[in-house]
Each structure stands twice: as C-alpha cells, then as structure tokens.
Amino acid sequence: MRKINQILAIAFIMLATVSCKKEERTSEENTVKTDSTTVAAGPRIVSLNGAVTEVVAALGHEKEIVGRDVTxxxxESVKDSAKDLGHVKHGMSIEGIMELKPTLILGTEKDITPxxxxxxxxxxxxxxxxxxxxxxxxxxxxxxxxxxxxxxTANIKPIQDKIDTDLAEVVKFKKAPKVLFIYARGANMLMVSGTGTPIESMIQLAGGANAVTGFADFKPLTPEALIKGNPDVILLFESGAESVKGIDGVLKIPGVGKTNxxxxxxxxxxxxxxxxNFGPRTGEAAKGLNQLLARNAK
Known part of the structure; x- marks a missing residue:
C-alpha cells in the first residue's frame, strides 16, 4: 500500500509540474515583449487621424490604442494612454510606429504621405x-x-444617430451670417479659408455662409481679402487666437477693424x-458653432 501511495504522489507532482509549465507557456504566448517592458497581447492600434481616434474611442476600443498622431x-485620456508619434505629414517615422508592435494601423487618405x-x-x-x-x-x-x-459587431447606430439629433437643434437664420475663418499660428502666419475646406463645411452645417468664395483651400490673409469678404463674424481655433494674443490681438490684424x-x-x-474632425462629435460641433453665431451675428 505504501508503494502505491508513493507512486501516486510522484504522479501528482509530475502532473502539477507539467500543468505549471503549460500555464507559463500560455502566458508567454499571450504577451508581447517591447524594448523595456512586457505587455499583455491583444489588439494594438496605431491611429494616425484625430477623427479616426475619436471613432475608435466612441466604439469602446480606446484602451487598444497604443500610438496616435498629434491631431x-x-x-483627453488618449493623450496620456497612447504615445504621441508626431505629425503624419511632418516627421513621423515608420520606425516609431513599429516600435509599438501594432497589430492594426488606421489612417485617412488625406493625411498619410505616399x-x-x-x-x-x-x-x-x-x-x-x-x-x-x-x-x-x-x-x-x-x-x-x-x-x-x-x-x-456591437450596434453603432446610437453613435450615428446622435449626429442627427444634435443637427436637429441647429437654429436656422433668416439670413446666413458671413463667417471668415482665419488659421493663425502667430501674427506672421495667418491663412484664410476659401472653398472646399472642412471648416467651410462646418460653417455651412452651422447655418453660416463662407465669407470668402473667390478661391479654394487656404491662402495667406491680406487686408484686401478681409475687407472684400466683409464678414459678420470671424472664427478662429482657440489655439490660433492664443497665438495672436487673444481677441484683442485678432482685432489688431490689419483690415479686421474695417469689417462688420x-x-x-x-x-x-x-x-x-x-x-x-468630422467624427462622432460632428453634430455637437455644428450646434455649438450655431449657438455662437446666433449670439454674435445680429
């Protein structure tokens, strides 16, 4: 009887050892080793466009984003959780992307260079x-x-429907206010939006009209263009206004004082x-701009 018990004990120890090794091997298979750390395996997404990143997050996959572009x-949380790889058109390297061991890279045609x-x-x-x-x-x-x-595979319709819900709250103007968008990066870098730009599309969604229609895309801002466009409202990115020292700085731009x-x-x-971005917050953006236009375009 003692001999049988010894045999059973040895068999149990061998089985336990094999089981432990199998678990260790499975654990190793489910991890990805980077240069400095070992991280859990699974989808590892690099997103190279701000709108795409918004969509990934809205779908509940934000934690899978390991790298992102500067836009x-x-x-807000993605700025801390995913590595900033820089600007797609200026200086982003394939080596920086590959270091993150991605399993999926997402981008848009307008951003990624050939x-x-x-x-x-x-x-x-x-x-x-x-x-x-x-x-x-x-x-x-x-x-x-x-x-x-x-x-x-989960239902995406609620995310899409919110765009229409927000757009339904955009107030219609009797006369569309003329809006001039200025892209600013300091007082010496001022561009004005013409036709065919994303910002023109947003202005129109918000019930406004682009004040500049004589050219497409962006051109350097001139006093003549400002006066000719004679906008009812001038729109800037928050960062752009800050770069010219706020609203007071905008009012000092040559030609601005001669416009409505x-x-x-x-x-x-x-x-x-x-x-x-024109992602999940598209309706929210149009509604917000519409409210600002309603307050300022009298």
Whole structure:
C-alpha cells in the first residue's frame, strides 16, 4: 500500500509540474515583449487621424490604442494612454510606429504621405486607410468604416444617430451670417479659408455662409481679402487666437477693424479638433458653432 501511495504522489507532482509549465507557456504566448517592458497581447492600434481616434474611442476600443498622431487629442485620456508619434505629414517615422508592435494601423487618405503609406504597407502589419468626406453623412460613414476595420459587431447606430439629433437643434437664420475663418499660428502666419475646406463645411452645417468664395483651400490673409469678404463674424481655433494674443490681438490684424465683424467685435473661437474632425462629435460641433453665431451675428 505504501508503494502505491508513493507512486501516486510522484504522479501528482509530475502532473502539477507539467500543468505549471503549460500555464507559463500560455502566458508567454499571450504577451508581447517591447524594448523595456512586457505587455499583455491583444489588439494594438496605431491611429494616425484625430477623427479616426475619436471613432475608435466612441466604439469602446480606446484602451487598444497604443500610438496616435498629434491631431488625436480627444478624448483627453488618449493623450496620456497612447504615445504621441508626431505629425503624419511632418516627421513621423515608420520606425516609431513599429516600435509599438501594432497589430492594426488606421489612417485617412488625406493625411498619410505616399512614402509613409508605402512603408506601412510594406511592414506586413494590417492597415486600413479611409476616404473621409467632410459632411454629416461622411461622419456616419467613417464610424461604420472604422467599426468594420475593428471587426466591431456591437450596434453603432446610437453613435450615428446622435449626429442627427444634435443637427436637429441647429437654429436656422433668416439670413446666413458671413463667417471668415482665419488659421493663425502667430501674427506672421495667418491663412484664410476659401472653398472646399472642412471648416467651410462646418460653417455651412452651422447655418453660416463662407465669407470668402473667390478661391479654394487656404491662402495667406491680406487686408484686401478681409475687407472684400466683409464678414459678420470671424472664427478662429482657440489655439490660433492664443497665438495672436487673444481677441484683442485678432482685432489688431490689419483690415479686421474695417469689417462688420471687427467693428462689432464679433470674434469667436472653438476647439480645432471639434470643428474639423468630422467624427462622432460632428453634430455637437455644428450646434455649438450655431449657438455662437446666433449670439454674435445680429
């Protein structure tokens, strides 16, 4: 009997040892080793566009984002949880992306340079590049496209429907206020938005009209363009206004004082990402801008 018990004891110890080794091996298979730490494996997303990052987060996958571009600033928490890789068009390297051991790289056609896109495709990492349309319908399509790339099967309709709910609260003006958008990066870097820009689309969604229609895209701001456009309201990003020392600085820009906006001090600012990302917050942005226009365009 003693011999049988000894055999059973030895068998139990061997079984326990094999089991422990199997658990260790399984644990190793479920981790990814980086240069300095070992992290749990799973989806590891690099998002190279602010709107895409917003969608990923809105779908509940924010914790899977390990790297982001400089425009990915919403939600606030992503700025701390994901590594800032810089600007897609200026200085972002494929080496910086690969260091994060991504399993999925997401971006948009308008942002990724041909060179970076080619390197991403050559890396062998799964990547999806979206064609973004700057409209309410385009925002809803982006939500659907990102969900498909994530193989996200939960209902996305509530996120899309919120855009329409917010847009329904946009107040219609009897006469659309003329809005001039100035992109500012200091007093010596002032650009004005023409036609075909995301900011023009947002102005129109908010019930306004672009004050400048003589050219497409952006051009350097001149006093002549300001006076010719004669906007009722001048709009800037919050960061842009800060770069020229606030509203008082905007009013000192040559030509501003001769416009209706300048005379009435109708200068408004909003967060740049909110205004131009055209992601889940598109309706919220239009409603917010509409409210500011209603207060200032009398």
């Amino acid at each position: 990915s600033t919403f939600p 060179d970076l896109k080619a390197k991403i495709e050559g890396s062998g990492i799964k990547s999806v590049t979206f064609r973004q349309e700057f409209s309410a319908e385009g925002a809803k399509k982006l939500i659907a496209d990102v969900a498909a790339a994530l193989e996200h 906006a300048g005379k009435n001090k109708n200068i408004i600012t909003m967060d740049g990402g909110l205004l131009t």
